[in-house]
Amino acid sequence: MTFQGNILVAGTLLGAPFIGSFIGTLVEDLPRGRLLARRRSRCDACATPLGPADLVPLASFLLRSGRCAHCGAAIPRKLLLIELATLLLAVVIVVLDPAGPLVPLDFAFAATLLAVALIDLDCLRLPDALTLPLLLAGLAATALRQPEALGAHAAGAALGYLGFTGLRLLWRRLRGIDALGAGDAKLLAAGAAWLPPAALPWAVVIAGLAGLA
Structure with a gap:
């Protein structure tokens, strides 16, 4: 595998949980007409804005036992599952085509399909x-x-x-x-x-x- 290929694969795997976190927000906001760029992430229970330490995919949930660091309210488990599913998609794509220069594009396709499927399940819309x-x-x-x-x-x-x-x-x-x-x-x-x-x-x-x- 070329150096460029290694960078693409590593970037896809490392970025996958962050994409999964974005998908979790997208699934909640897009069908309801909320503009993602215009609101800061915050706890749904206490409305406290979340800092960088609260937004690390997978790690924040696991280290804090799935609870808000500010009020102790439970964080929806589905957000963790979406992040895990997105990472799994990235791993499968890399395993199937480890040297593929279009791994990021294939991952983007799979991640978008995941978001579409989740929105469809939630509100029967595409x-x-x-x-x-x-x-x-x-x-x-x-x-x-x-x-x-x-x-x-x-x-x-x-x-x-x-x-x-x-x-x-x-x-x-x-x-x-x-x-x-x-x-x-x-x-x-x-x-x-x-x-x-x-x-x-x-x-x-x-x-x-x-x-x-």
């Missing part, structure tokens, strides 16, 4: 603020990794979006309800931008089974 950048980033990653495949991925994204949108409109006309949300079509398009065309049907099947579960 926000454009995540799905549309994911689509654009997927096309950019394909252009860097396989420039010759960019056209196929772009076509797959367009067909996936139009196909799911058509199904949604048809079902609404026949049954008067939305079987699919508009965000589902955008997420499928984003998946087509990232994944090989042959993998896309499997992604749809897995997503459908997950939805049934």
Whole structure:
């Protein structure tokens, strides 16, 4: 592995828990229309602003037994689980492609999917603020990794979006309800931008089974 590759891998692994911490905040704020950049992190129980020592991913939670250092209120355990899950994603990506120059991009894809899944579980929404950048980033990653495949991925994204949108409109006309949300079509398009065309049907099947579960 090159020196540059080592830096990319190390940066991805070290940064993963911090990204996980950001995802934990994003999942709470984005669906509720809160602007992340305009508010300082604070304890939900006592509203005390959190300092740097309170915001170290994983370590702050474990060293303080999952409680606020100021008021002793319990910190939601899901925040720790999100940080751990994000770190696990980074480890899996590095193990699968340790010398890959696009490890940070692949990690960004996986971390964004994690955020999308958590928001969907929480409020049944797939926000454009995540799905549309994911689509654009997927096309950019394909252009860097396989420039010759960019056209196929772009076509797959367009067909996936139009196909799911058509199904949604048809079902609404026949049954008067939305079987699919508009965000589902955008997420499928984003998946087509990232994944090989042959993998896309499997992604749809897995997503459908997950939805049934």
